[in-house]
Amino acid sequence: MRTIATVCTLLLVAKGAVAGEDAVLDIEGETFITKTAAPAHMENVDTIFSGWVFRTDETQALQLDDFDNPAFVFVDQALDQWDTAEGSAGKACSSCHEDVSEFEGLKAKLPRVENGELVTLTNLVNTCVTERMGAEEWSYSGSKMSGMTALIAHQSRGMAMDVKIDGDAAPHWELGKEIYYTRVGQLQMACANCHEDNYGNMIRADHLSQGQINGFPLYRLKNAKINTTHGRFKGCMKNIRATPYKEGSAEFKALELYVASRGNGLSVETPAVRN
Ligand code: HEC
Numbered sequence: 001m002r003t004i005a006t007v008c009t010l011l012l013v014a015k016g017a018v019a020g021e022d023a024v025l026d027i028e029g030e031t032f033i034t035k036t037a038a039p040a041h042m043e044n045v046d047t048i049f050s051g052w053v054f055r056t057d058e059t060q061a062l063q064l065d066d067f068d069n070p071a072f073v074f075v076d077q078a079l080d081q082w083d084t085a086e087g088s089a090g091k092a093c094s095s096c097h098e099d100v101s102e103f104e105g106l107k108a109k110l111p112r113v114e115n116g117e118l119v120t121l122t123n124l125v126n127t128c129v130t131e132r133m134g135a136e137e138w139s140y141s142g143s144k145m146s147g148m149t150a151l152i153a154h155q156s157r158g159m160a161m162d163v164k165i166d167g168d169a170a171p172h173w174e175l176g177k178e179i180y181y182t183r184v185g186q187l188q189m190a191c192a193n194c195h196e197d198n199y200g201n202m203i204r205a206d207h208l209s210q211g212q213i214n215g216f217p218l219y220r221l222k223n224a225k226i227n228t229t230h231g232r233f234k235g236c237m238k239n240i241r242a243t244p245y246k247e248g249s250a251e252f253k254a255l256e257l258y259v260a261s262r263g264n265g266l267s268v269e270t271p272a273v274r275n
């Protein structure tokens with residue numbers, strides 16, 4: 001109980017306007033949607049914000065210019081990987097896919113259901129790696145996969161997130177929603193307690209955002225590498241002393257769909273920069 005009280009006092013109670021909500025994310029002449037009306041399915045929030053608006057001026061600035069954005073080192077490495085043959089078929093991505101730009105728009109619609117299964121971008125890449133290249137599966141949040149998914153998601157930068165939540169996606173979405181609102185861990189907190197009830201407030205030295213994933217995979221200053229959505233979910237679950245689900249698990253994929261749907265309407269920012 002004392003730990004719960006401690007966390008609660010870390011969160012300021014008053015919530016006014018979100019500081020920085022009028023900052024403009026403009027990259028090479030393109031203006032991104034970082035603030036917009038919440039999608040109809042969100043019951044408790046009127047306006048959705050990209051995590052970018054909650055960051056300090058210094059961190060925000062790193063995303064304003066691709067030359068300053070440290071993520072591009074990893075995106076460039078993925079471009080080399082794109083041309084690298086691997087596996088028993090002796091093929092590279094570029095042996096079959098003409099150009100990575102053919103994946104424009106893909107990220108904005110993921111995760112999606114295929115043959116009854118919820119698939120993420122990571123799953124799609126691994127299908128090619130294992131079944132079409134005859135190589136060992138790439139680890140879910142390893143450097144090869146995080147770089148490649150950042151490169152592919154980058155092709156959709158500037159497009160609005162638009163994941164499907166009805167039809168065959170509905171049961172996965174419902175599961176993700178349930179996880180989002182369920183209190184877990186020693187601190188007995190749900191994602192919603194921080195990212196819905198307290199965005200805009202400070203928790204320790206950190207300015208709480210809505211926990212959106214439109215910028216993922218993204219570069220974090222904290223660990224100087226590309227971080228994946230599931231890696232971030234895991235970190236937040238550890239912070240509330242809960243046992244995290246596994247990266248790539250049905251639970252995290254459902255949570256990814258649900259959280260992505262809370263950002264429907266925000267621009268894809270990949271690769272974003274956060275602290
Ligand atoms: C032997 C040929 C082959 C190789 C090599 C290959 N792919 Fe594919 N890939 C395909 C085919 C065929 C599809 C399914 C048809 C489609 O959607 O284009 C596909 C689908 C995809 C998709 C999903 C596209 C969509 O719109 O649903 C992604 C992403 C992808 N590949 C990425 C990669 C990456 C990254 C690599 C290298 C690590 C790679 N592929 C290597 C043949 C290949």
Ligand code: HEC
Pocket residue numbers: 050051052054180189190191192193194195203206207208209210211212213215232233236237239240255259274
């Ligand atoms: C105790 C409060 C707390 C809880 C509970 C919590 N988070 Fe977070 N989360 C944070 C903090 C602090 C950050 C870093 C600042 C920020 O972006 O909000 C963060 C960041 C994130 C980000 C990165 C956002 C961005 O723009 O880079 C995502 C995504 C996220 N959380 C998702 C989740 C999910 C999903 C859950 C539930 C499994 C969860 N969080 C639970 C505190 C929390």
